[in-house]
Amino acid sequence: MIVAFAATLLAGVALGGCAEGQDAGSSDQIVLAEGQDLGRFNxxxxxxxxxxxxxxxxxxxxxxxxxxxxxxxxxxxxxxxxxxxxxxxxxxxxxxxxxxxxxxxxxxxxxxxxxxxxxxxxxxxxxxxxxxxxxxxxxxxxxxxxxxxxxxxxxxxxxxxxxxxxxxxxxxxxxxxKLNTEPVGTGPYRLESLDPDQAVLVARDDRPEPPALRRIVYTHVPDDNSRAQLVQTGEVDGAGLPPRLADAFADRAGVDVAVVASADWRGVSLPARNAFAADPAARLAMNIGVDRDALVEDVLVGKGEPASTPIAEVYDNAFNAEAQFSHDRSRAVSILDDAGWRTGSDGVRVRNGVRASFPLLYNAGDTLRRDLAVAFAASMKKIGVEVLTRGTSWDEIDTKMDTAGALLGGGATPYSIDSQVYDALHTRVPGSSPYSNPGNFTAPGLDELLDTARKSAAGPENDERYRRIQQLYARQPSQVFLAFVHHTYVARGPGWKHDAPILEPHSHGVTWGPWWNLPSWTPTS
Structure with missing residues (x-):
């Protein structure tokens, strides 16, 4: 783990948000504040x-x-x-x-x-x-x-x-x-009740070794600050929080902060129907003009790593350290100048009457994406590129990704380097997620190399293919990857012994972090 985290947590000290009929002081349940909508258990x-x-x-x-x-x-x-x-x-x-x-x-x-x-x-x-x-x-x-x-x-x-x-x-x-709200699985817990603001899971007693932790209560709290407040007052036992909010609990008695490494990236997709974003020189300049180290330190308060591609250092020999973008504002400016994007009277570059400008949309309920979008826009302004940030709903973002950039996240399946990379960098194929390379840009030879790597066995030869993939991408990027986000959680403790967190995917929340393996929890006394 990135930051030491005690392997014990308090379960069942919640003062509110408990399931009906459950004592707030019950020692065999845990109450967690979840930022995502409940349901869709499919x-x-x-x-x-x-x-x-x-x-x-x-x-x-x-x-x-x-x-x-x-x-x-x-x-x-x-x-x-x-x-x-x-x-x-x-x-x-x-x-x-x-x-x-x-x-x-x-x-x-x-x-x-x-x-x-x-x-x-x-x-x-x-x-x-x-x-x-x-x-x-x-x-x-x-x-x-x-x-x-x-x-x-x-x-x-x-x-x-x-x-x-x-x-x-x-x-x-x-x-x-029906499975979205009436899930049926072989796992150690089953859904007992589901409301818009609360889901209750209970341990299955028909398994050979039923979990010691008997009940899991997920409370829907979409606002980051509200989740932090509920942890502070003891109304929930834990929550996932953005790094800056989690940092506020660093010296709080009775509360532990967990910082967990992930392959979860944040980046800016670029719209195909925007003349500036569609210019390969512009995409290269934006990748060189953004200061990723500053984003990690300022927005993520150090809880992350710069990302130039979807491949993080954790992929060991497949990671290409020489294919990472270094911040160089002067070079970014020169690339834009050479491509004919010249600074206009208001500081925004123009070519043939077209402004170097595009909207950048982000999920309005996600403060981390907001802060990254604003910081990216500030970096772009320094090289003469106008990025107009706006928070909105995913429903609107989904309909405008061909004309607007989006602050996206990815890395849903990081335990396969193929799944981590293929959809993010390959041109779109039938069945692609709308968030997979939305601009449908690529570099010469990149699709073919991605296809070959996907069909090849793991080993030194395929590691070399993935290093070449990063090298090709760095010459003609399709989007602007910004950072791998370390996931931050706060939890009240002690009371239970549990496994250390593992490398996490994009999808985290309170299914992950200290709570990723609740069936293995055992009471400390």
Whole structure:
């Protein structure tokens, strides 16, 4: 971990927000303030897609003793690791005696139905491209599956998806599935109740080793400052907070601050229908003109790392230290001058009557994205580029990404470097998320190299391919990656012993941080 964090937490000291009938002082529950909307408990929509969920299990799950490396992927619903039985073909045996929370038995048919659904166009999952390397998946009797890949890569990277009962799969867009609000999984907890402002999970007693922590109460608190206030007053046991707000708890008695490394990036997408952003020289100049180190220190209060591409140093030999952008305002200015973007009377550059200007939209409820957007705009002003920042809803952002930039985040599946990089840098393919390279820009040869890397086995040769990918991207970037964000959490303690946090994906909140493995918690007394 980046900052030391005590491996104990207090559960059940909440003064408010508890489920009906629960004593506020109960020692077997925890109350957590969640910034995201409650519901959408559906793996098809990305819930638990990195193998961490109290409700669902994948065939494999991440495991590590800290956040300084990519986790190992170990059997969860799989009885053992995948076995290669033919070129690009693998067999995965499944555990016996596993049941879903509705009492039905888990078998190979559920795995096949889940994986076929996630790539079904009718389901419109939004994460289908993450599973493109899986060509076919079939039952091999009731307790095993076989899968064929279009790549030499090990399939473990694609086996973290939460498995749902085959009976719950619908031939309809996942956003309309009953599973969103009535989840059924094999995980250690089940949903007891769901309201717009509160979700209550309870431990399943039908498992061989039921969790010691009996109840999890998620309270919906979208405002960052309100979550901080609830932790301060003891009304909740913990919350995820932006770095600056979390820092305010650093010396607060009875409250621990956790800072967890992630491959979660923030960056600026660039609109295809904007003449300035569509100019490769302009995109290169913006990447050189932004001071990423200053953003990390000022906006993230040091809780992050500069990002030039989606590949962080944690990817070890695949990381290319020589393909990182260094801040050089003079060079950025020269690039724009040479490309014909000349400074106008108001300080904004112009070429052929077109201003070097574009809107930059961000989610109005996210103070970190707001601050990054404002800081980026300030950097751009110094090189003669006008960036007009505005907070709004995702509904509006989704409809304007071809004419406006957006302050985006990514890194939803960081335990696979292919998934971390492919959608972010490749030109758009059928089924791509609207947030995957929205401008659809690329560099010569980049798509071909990404495709080759995706189809190749891990090892030194593929590490070299990913280093070359970064090198090609740095010559003609498609967007402006800014920083890898370290996730910050505050929690009241002590009371429970738990595992150290692991390297986190983009999707964090209170499913992650100190609470990523609640079933393993044991009381300290």
């Amino acid at each position: 793996p098809m929509l990305g819930y638990g897609q990195s193998g961490v969920s109290p409700i669902y299990d994948g065939l494999l799950a991440p495991a590590a003793d800290g956040d300084d490396r990519v986790p190992d992927l170990v059997p969860a619903l799989a009885a053992s690791a995948p076995e290669r039985i033919a070129p690009r073909t693998w067999r995965v045996p499944l555990k016996d005696g596993v049941t879903f929370s509705d009492g039905t038995a888990f078998d190979a048919g559920d795995v096949v139905a889940t994986y076929r659904a996630v790539v079904d166009p009718k389901v419109a999952s939004g994460i289908s491209t993450d599973f493109a390397p899986i060509v076919t998946i079939e039952s091999d009797g009731p307790q095993a599956i076989t899968l064929t890949m279009n790549t030499e890569a090990h399939p473990a990277l694609y086996l973290l998806l939460g498995i749902v009962p085959s009976e719950r799969v619908e031939a309809a867009p996942a956003a309309r599935w």
